[in-house]
Amino acid sequence: xxxxxxxxxxxxxxxxxxxxxxxxxxxxxxxxxxxxxxxxxxxxxxxxxxxxxxxxxxxxxxxxxxxxxxxxxxxxxxxxxxxxxxxxxxxxxxxxxxxxxxxxxxxxxxxxxxxxxxxxxxxxxxxxxxxxxxxxxxxxxxxxxxxxxxxxxxxxxxxxxxxxxxxxxxxxxxxxxxxxxxxxxx
Numbered sequence: 001x002x003x004x005x006x007x008x009x010x011x012x013x014x015x016x017x018x019x020x021x022x023x024x025x026x027x028x029x030x031x032x033x034x035x036x037x038x039x040x041x042x043x044x045x046x047x048x049x050x051x052x053x054x055x056x057x058x059x060x061x062x063x064x065x066x067x068x069x070x071x072x073x074x075x076x077x078x079x080x081x082x083x084x085x086x087x088x089x090x091x092x093x094x095x096x097x098x099x100x101x102x103x104x105x106x107x108x109x110x111x112x113x114x115x116x117x118x119x120x121x122x123x124x125x126x127x128x129x130x131x132x133x134x135x136x137x138x139x140x141x142x143x144x145x146x147x148x149x150x151x152x153x154x155x156x157x158x159x160x161x162x163x164x165x166x167x168x169x170x171x172x173x174x175x176x177x178x179x180x181x182x183x184x185x186x
Contacts, residue, residue, distance in 0.1 A: 002164040004029035009165075021171040060084055060123045060136075072126060074134045075152060079126035087120045088113055117143030132156065 001007075007023045015022045060066060063084030071080050092110055095103045113121075118140040126135040137150040164170075 001028075002162055005164070007165055007170065018171040022169045023165045023171070025170045025172045027172070027174055060086070060125050063123065069124070074126050075154065077128050077134055079128055079134050081124055081126050083122065083124045085120060085122050088118060113140070113142075113147075116147065117141075118147055 004027065006026045006028055008026070009023050010018070018024060060082070063086040066082050066084035069081040069083045071078065073079070088110055091106070095106055095110075098106065121138050121140045123139075124135075124137040125133060128134045133153060135150065135152045138147070139149075140147045
């Protein structure tokens with residue numbers, strides 16, 4: 001996110017679909033606080049933007065089948081990988097034991113996943129030798145297809161500067177949609 005735009009980066013195959021551009025830009029300035037645009041359409045992705053990724057990684061605490069999968073090196077750090085499965089229903093039930101601030105963050109995340117139709121998650125977490133989360137992956141089935149999110153944590157308590165990608169590498173979704181609407185139907 002930079003200003004009121006979200007940039008999604010893709011692999012070389014995705015860039016091929018975007019005319020060689022590596023990023024897709026979505027202008028979110030038309031979304032109101034409820035996450036709906038002027039046309040009243042759903043704004044589920046923007047609702048995720050301000051979230052703390054630690055809220056999701058804490059969901060693994062609710063899994064009863066957590067097991068050690070093995071070890072791996074993630075971005076140069078030795079880690080131990082753990083995996084577990086948990087239902088949204090079980091996660092909601094486990095919130096009663098959480099501190100108010102943590103409970104609020106997790107309830108917000110759970111609500112968004114419920115809105116997407118996700119009922120169960122498979123979660124993987126990679127822990128460093130210093131007991132810090134290095135990587136977290138969450139997978140589930142949503143109404144629109146597979147949900148598969150991986151977050152890799154690069155550093156701890158360091159300032160971050162986010163810049164928009166160069167315009168030459170960006171395809172603007174609004175412009176792309178204008179072109180599609182202008183094409184005559186076959």
